[in-house]
Amino acid sequence: MDWIKRWNFIERARYERQLIEAFGRGEDIDALAANCEPGFQKEVWEAMVPRIRKMERMMRDQQPPQS
Numbered sequence: 001m002d003w004i005k006r007w008n009f010i011e012r013a014r015y016e017r018q019l020i021e022a023f024g025r026g027e028d029i030d031a032l033a034a035n036c037e038p039g040f041q042k043e044v045w046e047a048m049v050p051r052i053r054k055m056e057r058m059m060r061d062q063q064p065p066q067s
Contacts, residue, residue: 015044023052 023029029052033045 011040012044015041016048019045019048020052023056 019029019032022032029045029049033042033049036042036045
């Protein structure tokens with residue numbers, strides 16, 4: 001059963017990376033998550049959108065480094 005857990009982890013990481021890359025390109029991640037096919041990808045993307053938004057808020061609130 002360990003190989004199933006490992007596969008699930010790898011697939012989850014792949015879907016998370018796809019959504020983060022889409023965010024980096026400026027795509028509408030909310031629409032992507034809402035419009036993807038039902039299943040594991042949708043589950044991962046819907047869980048990842050709030051995490052990306054939280055990272056976005058944290059980065060926005062940080063001050064630029066002093067040179």
